[in-house]
Amino acid sequence: MTFYLKYRPQTIEELDMQSVRESLTSIVKSGNIPHAFLFAGPKGTGKTSAARILAKVINCESKKICNKCEQCISITKGSNIDVIEMDAASNRGIDDIRVLRDTIRLAPVKAKAKIYIIDEAHMLTTEASNALLKTLEEPPDHVYFILATTNPEKLIDTIKSRTTLIQFTKATTEETKRSLKRIIKKEKFITKSVMLIKNEELDQIIKLSEGSFRDAVKLLELYAKDSGFLKNVGSFNVDELIKSLFEKNSKDVISKIEDAIKEGNGIDRITKDILEKLQQKLLQTEDSKVITLIEYILGAQEFNKVTPIEELPLEVALTKWCKLEE
Numbered sequence: 064m065t066f067y068l069k070y071r072p073q074t075i076e077e078l079d080m081q082s083v084r085e086s087l088t089s090i091v092k093s094g095n096i097p098h099a100f101l102f103a104g105p106k107g108t109g110k111t112s113a114a115r116i117l118a119k120v121i122n123c124e125s126k127k128i129c130n131k132c133e134q135c136i137s138i139t140k141g142s143n144i145d146v147i148e149m150d151a152a153s154n155r156g157i158d159d160i161r162v163l164r165d166t167i168r169l170a171p172v173k174a175k176a177k178i179y180i181i182d183e184a185h186m187l188t189t190e191a192s193n194a195l196l197k198t199l200e201e202p203p204d205h206v207y208f209i210l211a212t213t214n215p216e217k218l219i220d221t222i223k224s225r226t227t228l229i230q231f232t233k234a235t236t237e238e239t240k241r242s243l244k245r246i247i248k249k250e251k252f253i254t255k256s257v258m259l260i261k262n263e264e265l266d267q268i269i270k271l272s273e274g275s276f277r278d279a280v281k282l283l284e285l286y287a288k289d290s291g292f293l294k295n296v297g298s299f300n301v302d303e304l305i306k307s308l309f310e311k312n313s314k315d316v317i318s319k320i321e322d323a324i325k326e327g328n329g330i331d332r333i334t335k336d337i338l339e340k341l342q343q344k345l346l347q348t349e350d351s352k353v354i355t356l357i358e359y360i361l362g363a364q365e366f367n368k369v370t371p372i373e374e375l376p377l378e379v380a381l382t383k384w385c386k387l388e389e
């Protein structure tokens with residue numbers, strides 16, 4: 064299991080984003096938990112972790128997150144039958160929402176409440192959004208919704224107005240440090256190198272992660288495997304890659320991207336570096352080939368939020384471009 068999954072925050076206190084931690088704490092304290100939430104913010108900032116924690120708040124058998132009861136344990140594992148996680152990117156149509164509307168009327172199987180976590184909610188079609196809205200307007204007492212999105216501006220306004228917004232932002236340096244230190248503390252008995260990590264190395268990881276807990280944790284994991292890797296980070300040679308691209312050597316292109324990732328460069332950074340180079344090239348030459356390539360890369364970014372393999376959309380786009388007939 065990756066560090067990110069292994070060390071997901073399991074209680075409100077463990078949530079590393081301060082504003083989210085405070086919002087959820089005060090909601091729970093009030094004793095009045097709204098039935099529909101909107102978790103909005105950039106990827107890798109802990110929306111899914113927070114959603115599962117909220118599900119535990121609602122369903123834990125001991126009224127406080129105990130992480131010991133059947134409910135807490137199965138929510139952590141993602142196997143709780145009454146906590147339904149749906150990815151709107153792949154279930155975005157009206158029929159999916161109709162199925163959901165039919166099933167919410169049924170009582171929960173084992174828990175106090177049924178909780179629907181709908182990820183990437185902005186991907187729902189307008190038709191499906193409207194169908195969902197009807198449910199959000201009058202949810203049964205035993206149903207809670209947590210919509211998560213990276214693009215709240217793409218949601219219909221009526222959904223936004225029916226939900227309680229919890230705003231996620233890019234993690235600050237302090238928040239990322241809190242997250243990493245929490246993991247180092249737990250991991251140090253297994254991996255000695257993380258215990259010996261230097262402050263400046265920690266700072267380097269935080270800087271490279273650009274506000275994403277997920278990226279920071281991935282980098283820490285790379286560090287645990289090979290503490291020397293940080294020396295190579297940033298050594299990704301974009302000029303070499305561009306050269307292979309214009310030689311239409313797709314094999315080379317892919318292996319260069321894979322190498323860059325292994326060295327700890329995030330896919331966002333790699334994509335940005337390539338685009339910047341192409342932009343310079345475009346300004347110099349106005350070459351139509353460059354324009355097409357840029358369009359391919361930008362097109363691939365649409366898929367970035369929905370793919371389980373982050374580098375795949377970029378690799379597919381670049382390969383497709385290499386195979387284009389001149």
Ligand SMILES: [Zn+2]
Pocket residue numbers: 122123124125127128129130131132133134135136
């Ligand atoms: Zn519990």
